[in-house]
Ligand SMILES: Nc1ncnc2c1ncn2[C@@H]1O[C@H](COP(=O)(O)OP(=O)(O)OP(=O)(O)O)[C@@H](O)[C@H]1O
C-alpha cells in the first residue's frame with residue numbers, strides 16, 4: 200500500500216467522523232491555547248515588573264542601616280545607627296564610581312488645600328534624588344540645591360495630588376498644608392502611572408530633605424540613601440567603594456558583619472523575577488493540567504470509539520490490510536488530529552495572549568519554549584492515546600477484531 | 605512447493621477449541637476437506653456445528669487449534685502475517701453473514717477497499733470497482749452508504765467487494781442468512797453465474813433450497829463432516845430459480 204493512499208485513507212476516515220474528530224481535537228486545542236496564554240501572561244508580567252524596577256533607575260543602589268542578613272528592604276532600622284549627612288557627602292566625594300547620592304525619608308500625611316484634603320506620602324529628598332529617579336517636572340520646577348540649603352518651605356507634588364486638590368486650578372504658587380507645615384507648590388512631577396504592584400506612583404508630595412528633617416522628622420539623621428552609579432557596569436564597583444567607606448566610617452571591625460546594607464536593583468529584580476517566575480510556573484502548571492485533561496478527553500473518545508474502530512480494523516484486515524498498514528493509518532490520523540489541534544491551539548493561544556496583554560496592559564511575550572513543549576506534548580498525547588488501541592487491534596487475528604465488542 | 609495435483613484448499617484433521625478447561629468448546633473435531641478449482645461447494649449443518657469456524661479458517665481469518673490448512677499445498681500456519689494479509693487480499697474473497705461493510709463509507713469506496721491494499725493505482729481502482737458494482741446489479745447506487753441500502757443491496761456490495769480482486773476462491777458465510785427468499789435467490793443467481801464462469805465458491809448455509817444451487821454438499825454435525833457428495837436429487841417442487849442439474853466433477 201502506498202503512503203499516499205494511507206494518507207488519503209486516514210484523512211477520509213477523519214472526514215467521515217467529523218464530530219468525533221472535532222471533539223477529539225478540542226481538548227488539545229484548549230489545552231495548548233491555555234498553556235500558551237498563561238505562559239505569555241506570566242512572562243509579560245515578569246517583563247513589566249522587571250522593566251518597572253529598571254525604570255526606577257537601573258544604576259540605583261539603596262543603602263540602609265542594618266545588616267544584609269535582615270529582610271530585604273525592611274528589617275529594623277532601629278538596631279543599627281542611622282547615617283549622617285557627612286556620610287552622604289563622603290560617599291559623593293570619595294567613591295569614584297558614584298555619580299549621585301541622595302538622602303530620603305518618608306511619612307504618610309494629610310495634604311490640605313483650601314477645602315480639599317488627601318492622604319498621601321510625604322517625601323523629603325535631597326536634589327540629586329530627581330537625577331537618580333530620572334524624574335522631572337511637567338510644570339514649574341523641581342527642588343534645587345538652594346531650596347535644600349535654605350530648608351525652604353517649598354514642595355513639588357505628584358500628578359494625582361494635583362488632580363485631586365487643584366482640579367482645573369493652577370497649583371504653582373499655591374500654599375499646600377502638610378502636617379501643619381504650609382509650603383508653596385513650585386512644581387508638578389510628570390506622570391508615572393500605576394505600578395504593577397498596584398501603587399499610584401504619582402501620589403506624593405516632596406519637600407527638601409532639610410525641611411523634612413527639621414519640620415517633620417525632628418532629626419537630621421538619614422534613614423535611607425539612594426545612590427546611582429556612574430554606569431550600569433560600575434554598579435559593583437560603586438557598591439564595593441560604598442561598603443568599604445561605610446565600614447570605615449562606622450567603625451566596623453574586620454571579620455564583623457556590616458551594620459548596613461547596600462542593595463542594587465538587580466537584587467530586587469531577581470527577587471521579583473523569582474516571584475513572577477513562580478507565578479508563571481503556577482499558571483503554566485494549571486494550564487498543563489488542562490492539556491492533560493485534554494489528553495484524557497482524547498483517550499476517552501478513542502476508547503468509546505474503539506469498538507467501532509476495532510471492527511473497522513477487522514474489516515480492513517479481512518480484505519487484505521497488513522497490521523503495518525493499519526498502524527500507519529492510525530498514526531497518521533492521530534498525528535493529523537493532534538497536530539491540527541496543536542496548531543489551532545497555538546493560534547488561539549497567541550490571539551488570547553495578545554488579548555490578555557491588551558487587557559492587563561502588559562507587554563506581549565511569545566513563550567517559544569512553552570509553545571514547543573505544549574505542541575510536542577499534544578502530539579505525543581494524541582499519538583499515544585490514538586495509536587495504542589489501534590496497535591492492540593492491529594495485532595489481533597482478523598476474526599477477533601471483527602468479533603470485538 | 606506443492607505438486608500440480610494439490611487441491612486449491614485443503615483442511616487436514618483440523619480442530620478448533622474455543623476457551624480452555626471446563627468452559628472449552630470443541631467447535632471442530634477433526635475436519636478433512638478438499639476444495640478443487642472451479643468447484644461450488646455448499647457446507648450445511650445445524651446451528652453451532654462449526655460451519656463458520658471452518659470458513660474463518662479457510663479464509664485465513666482464524667487459525668486451527670491443531671491440524672493443517674493448505675492452500676495449493678502450502679501450509680498456511682507457516683506463513684508470515686503479512687503474507688496471510690496478501691492471501692486474503694488477492695486470492696480469497698470473503699462474504700460475511702453480517703456484510704461487514706465500513707459504515708459511513710460509500711458502496712464504491714467499500715468495494716475499492718481491497719484494491720487499495722493491493723496497491724492498485726487510483727484510476728484503475730475506480731474503474732474495477734465500478735465494474736464490480738455493475739456486475740452485481742448495483743449500477744447507479746455506488747455513492748450510497750450501507751445505511752442507505754437495503755439488506756440485499758448491502759450484500760451485493762459485499763459480493764462486489766469479494767469479486768473485485770478477482771480472487772481464486774469466494775468464501776460466503778450464509779450470504780443469504782439475513783435476506784428474504786426473493787432477494788436470496790437474486791444473490792444465489794449471481795453466485796451461480798460466477799460459478800458458471802469458472803469461479804471457485806465455498807458457501808455456508810443451513811437452507812437446503814439455497815444449498816441446491818451448489819453441485820457438492822458437505823454436511824457438518826458437531827464439528828465433524830458427516831456427509832460429503834453431490835447434492836441430492838431435487839424434490840418435485842424445486843425452487844423456480846434453481847439451476848439445471850449437473851454432475852459433480
Ligand atoms: N469466539 C468464540 N468463542 C467461544 N466459542 C465460540 C466462538 N465462536 C464460536 N463458538 C462456538 O463454537 C461452536 C461453533 O460455532 P460456529 O460459529 O462455527 O457455528 P455455525 O455452524 O457457524 O453456527 P450458525 O449456523 O449458527 O452460524 C458453537 O458452539 C459456538 O458457540
Ligand SMILES: [Mg+2]
Nearest residue numbers: 655656657777
Ligand atoms: Mg455461522
